Amino acid sequence: MTEQAQQPSTAAEFSAVLPFVALTTLQHRPDFLKAASGRRQGTASFLLQARPRGDDKPGARIGFTASKKIGNAVLRNRAKRRMRAAVHAVLTGLARAGWDYVLVARPQATVTRPFADLLADLTQALASVHRDRP
Numbered sequence: 001m002t003e004q005a006q007q008p009s010t011a012a013e014f015s016a017v018l019p020f021v022a023l024t025t026l027q028h029r030p031d032f033l034k035a036a037s038g039r040r041q042g043t044a045s046f047l048l049q050a051r052p053r054g055d056d057k058p059g060a061r062i063g064f065t066a067s068k069k070i071g072n073a074v075l076r077n078r079a080k081r082r083m084r085a086a087v088h089a090v091l092t093g094l095a096r097a098g099w100d101y102v103l104v105a106r107p108q109a110t111v112t113r114p115f116a117d118l119l120a121d122l123t124q125a126l127a128s129v130h131r132d133r134p
Contacts, residue, residue, distance in 0.1 A: 023092060026063030026100060035063065035102040041128045043121035045113045046083060047104040050129040052096075060095040062087055066105035079105040082118060090122045096130065 026032060038051025053061075064083050066076040083103045095101065103122075105111075110118075 022059035023087070023095065024059055024061050026061050026102065031061070031100060032063055032065065032102055035100045038100070039129045041125040043125050044106075045109050045118045045121040046106055046125075048122070048125040048129060049102040049104065050126075051100055053098050053100055055098065058097055060091075060097060061100045062091065062095075063100070063102040064105075065102060066110070069107050070105050070110065071107070075111055076105070079110040082110060082115065086115070086118045086122050090119055091126070094123070094126045 026035070035049045035051050038049055041048045041050075064080045066079045068076070070076045070079050083105065087101075087103070091101065113121075
């Protein structure tokens with residue numbers, strides 16, 4: 001018989017096994033405005049805005065923005081869904097606790113760009129935002 005690995009049963013055991021940062025969603029306008037005044041990194045797919053919150057709250061917070069420049073409601077929702085999927089694929093492993101992130105959709109690009117390129121853009125933008133600056 002093969003031995004099965006023990007599955008974590010509590011949240012503390014689960015977080016000890018996986019080094020991921022818990023993500024919550026930004027919902028209030030002042031939080032989006034504060035993130036806009038932080039670090040920025042533009043990519044072909046979207047604009048990433050990030051800032052360290054400076055508080056002791058664990059986890060990272062993420063927000064998504066798609067203005068009417070993107071197109072009608074269908075295109076705006078598609079852009080936000082694609083950015084949300086990219087965040088769940090990439091950001092959960094690379095996010096830093098205590099940071100706020102906002103992804104701003106770009107007209108045409110966020111909806112039409114291949115998903116693999118969207119993931120690569122997010123990875124590159126995170127590396128640039130987290131680079132130490134003088």
